[in-house]
Amino acid sequence: MSYPYLAPDYFQLDDLLTDEHKIVRSAIRDWVTRSIIPIIDQAAQNNEFPVRIIKELGELGAFGPFIPQEYGGAGLDHISYGLIMTELERGDSAIRSTASVQTSLVMYPIFTFGTEDQKRKYLPLLASGEMTGCFGLTEPNHGSDPGSMETRIEDKGDYFLLNGAKMWITNSPIADIAVVWAKDEKGMVRGLIAEKGMAGFSAPKTHNKWSLRASETGELVFDNVKIPKENIFPNIRGLKGPLMCLNSARYGIAWGAIGAAMDCYNTALQYSLERKQFSKPIASFQLQQKKLAEMLTEITKAQLLAWRLGTLKNANKASPAQISMAKRNNVKMALDIARESRQILGAMGITGDFPMMRHMMNLESVITYEGTHDIHLLITGNDITGIAAFE
Amino acid sequence: MKILVCISNVPDTTTKIKLNGEKTAIDLAGVQWIINPWDELALTRALELKEASAGKITKISVISVGSQGAEPTIRKALAIGADDAIRINTEPKDAYFAAFQVAEAVKTEAYDIILCGIESSDYNGSAFGGMLAEFMDLPSVSSVSSFELTGDVVKVNREIPGGYEVVEPQLPFVAVVQKGIAKEPRIPSMRGIMMARQKPLKVVEAIMADALTGFVAFEPPQPKAACKMVDPANVAELVDLLHKEAKII
Ligand SMILES: Cc1cc2nc3c(=O)[nH]c(=O)nc-3n(C[C@H](O)[C@H](O)[C@H](O)COP(=O)(O)OP(=O)(O)OC[C@H]3O[C@@H](n4cnc5c(N)ncnc54)[C@H](O)[C@@H]3O)c2cc1C
Numbered sequence: 001m002s003y004p005y006l007a008p009d010y011f012q013l014d015d016l017l018t019d020e021h022k023i024v025r026s027a028i029r030d031w032v033t034r035s036i037i038p039i040i041d042q043a044a045q046n047n048e049f050p051v052r053i054i055k056e057l058g059e060l061g062a063f064g065p066f067i068p069q070e071y072g073g074a075g076l077d078h079i080s081y082g083l084i085m086t087e088l089e090r091g092d093s094a095i096r097s098t099a100s101v102q103t104s105l106v107m108y109p110i111f112t113f114g115t116e117d118q119k120r121k122y123l124p125l126l127a128s129g130e131m132t133g134c135f136g137l138t139e140p141n142h143g144s145d146p147g148s149m150e151t152r153i154e155d156k157g158d159y160f161l162l163n164g165a166k167m168w169i170t171n172s173p174i175a176d177i178a179v180v181w182a183k184d185e186k187g188m189v190r191g192l193i194a195e196k197g198m199a200g201f202s203a204p205k206t207h208n209k210w211s212l213r214a215s216e217t218g219e220l221v222f223d224n225v226k227i228p229k230e231n232i233f234p235n236i237r238g239l240k241g242p243l244m245c246l247n248s249a250r251y252g253i254a255w256g257a258i259g260a261a262m263d264c265y266n267t268a269l270q271y272s273l274e275r276k277q278f279s280k281p282i283a284s285f286q287l288q289q290k291k292l293a294e295m296l297t298e299i300t301k302a303q304l305l306a307w308r309l310g311t312l313k314n315a316n317k318a319s320p321a322q323i324s325m326a327k328r329n330n331v332k333m334a335l336d337i338a339r340e341s342r343q344i345l346g347a348m349g350i351t352g353d354f355p356m357m358r359h360m361m362n363l364e365s366v367i368t369y370e371g372t373h374d375i376h377l378l379i380t381g382n383d384i385t386g387i388a389a390f391e
Numbered sequence: 392m393k394i395l396v397c398i399s400n401v402p403d404t405t406t407k408i409k410l411n412g413e414k415t416a417i418d419l420a421g422v423q424w425i426i427n428p429w430d431e432l433a434l435t436r437a438l439e440l441k442e443a444s445a446g447k448i449t450k451i452s453v454i455s456v457g458s459q460g461a462e463p464t465i466r467k468a469l470a471i472g473a474d475d476a477i478r479i480n481t482e483p484k485d486a487y488f489a490a491f492q493v494a495e496a497v498k499t500e501a502y503d504i505i506l507c508g509i510e511s512s513d514y515n516g517s518a519f520g521g522m523l524a525e526f527m528d529l530p531s532v533s534s535v536s537s538f539e540l541t542g543d544v545v546k547v548n549r550e551i552p553g554g555y556e557v558v559e560p561q562l563p564f565v566a567v568v569q570k571g572i573a574k575e576p577r578i579p580s581m582r583g584i585m586m587a588r589q590k591p592l593k594v595v596e597a598i599m600a601d602a603l604t605g606f607v608a609f610e611p612p613q614p615k616a617a618c619k620m621v622d623p624a625n626v627a628e629l630v631d632l633l634h635k636e637a638k639i640i
Contacts, residue, residue, distance in 0.1 A: 031578050034578070080581070
């Protein structure tokens, strides 16, 4: 059972949005209501990624919304991108993850670091959802510390030889291409595009997840894969490449998490007004009101943080440390709200009839990927003290 | 061939309606606005007809009577696929006033088909379409639940009690449409939203006219009574309640 979705806007932040932002938001909200809400619990219970949504997200234009139209994007601003992420994550973090990866981790690097040929070849297909991409940075032995990666490329004259393995890769089993980060002979991180079907490239699926069950996660295994030279990003060297991608994705997550939180809050509020104990709606008890009031306060703060970050990003002034703070704050906020709101539903809250457990379990991944909660704190610590605690 | 779709800007159907202190108006703070659902279906059908017409339908315009606040709704109609839009810059006071404004604004442009919803989900007056046809001196068909165009011939189904009539109206005409006219409203794509930026949205000033009706007061419906649960084994209690409390047996 699900209640009508009434998104809270306690501080009239809508006044800060343009008409276009509101149309973007309502379009994605309508799509989520129509295409995701009716199927998402079953998809998560069955551990199935609803593959058809890739085409639908492509048609909607949810892939690469800020990429210019000449490459198949919509050319929208970053607040629009943020609002899209919020609405998708109201549906499920798995859906938002697919759009985040395709947009910020696949299309963004191709657009920013790629050659004109690479852009023309891949971006329109990625935008329309005819092609799916994934992003390989994390390795079995290197998560928070990608700078120590072991995956290697060797220049063989006509081509590069790629060897190594990536782990925890969203969409790897279904992706047609992978943006892969690997070190060259000089130990310099390079980016390249690996295509499924290249000999020696496989992408086994990761099983038994309790989180993001409606999303595909897997490995990328490279056993002497010949990468044509034209598949290398010519203009980027070092960890800066993947970190720039992560900045864009983390920015989207800072917005996305608010959607999961608002879904939980909305459900808990409506349930608490209907559910009676001791002959009164449970919403009349102070302890429940405290939970609801604190949730709305946190959502409002997160909305403001995201909106301000969006205006900075539009002006190309959002620093990586600001993005870290927003990602860290908003994801933790959403996870706390998922837990608190689930309690308001009592036993009903543990079932798939309501979204809380699903969001809560999803958010365990969201608080881990794209930089863990700890690492983002250390980034802030580094930024304010000038001393890195994690290098 | 050109189609005009009349759209009105209404509160989202999930809005919790609140009244002002004197109960003479609706408190609009925080309300989200949408295209009236019947108008949105009319627009959807118009777009389907245009796509299937192999170029015969050259333009779909939308028109709305509303102040600046109605523009997101109009832009959405453009993002879904309408070609251009007109906004008559005034609050729609009543159906007579709104129909008069629309008739005046489009009298110099020859539309072949004019579509509007059977009612709007805010005041549910169901009067606009008929009045518009009258002002424009055009035939109209009400309660249209399907709309086919073959060559120049239009065939519509008009719902009547227990069935429907098939009507072949002369063009130009006004079709007042209801549910069934199209399956599902379209969701604008992000590219459509960007393209809507470039599409013309003409703002015209209203012409002096009187409204024939005004609101005196609003009264919200009685809240639903609480539901009492009776154990299935306890038939005596149920009978007792029906007798003494509900007083129906
Ligand atoms: C569902 C899912 C999808 C993912 N998708 C992708 C993807 O598409 N592409 C991709 O490249 N990666 C992906 N990841 C990987 C993700 O980015 C990593 O899991 C993350 O960076 C953390 O790495 P790790 O799991 O190896 O944890 P570790 O780095 O081993 O960290 C373990 C714990 O130690 C803490 N820790 C580590 N270093 C420090 C330190 N210096 N100081 C204090 N504490 C520290 C961490 O905060 C954490 O709590 C995904 C992960 C998940 C769960």
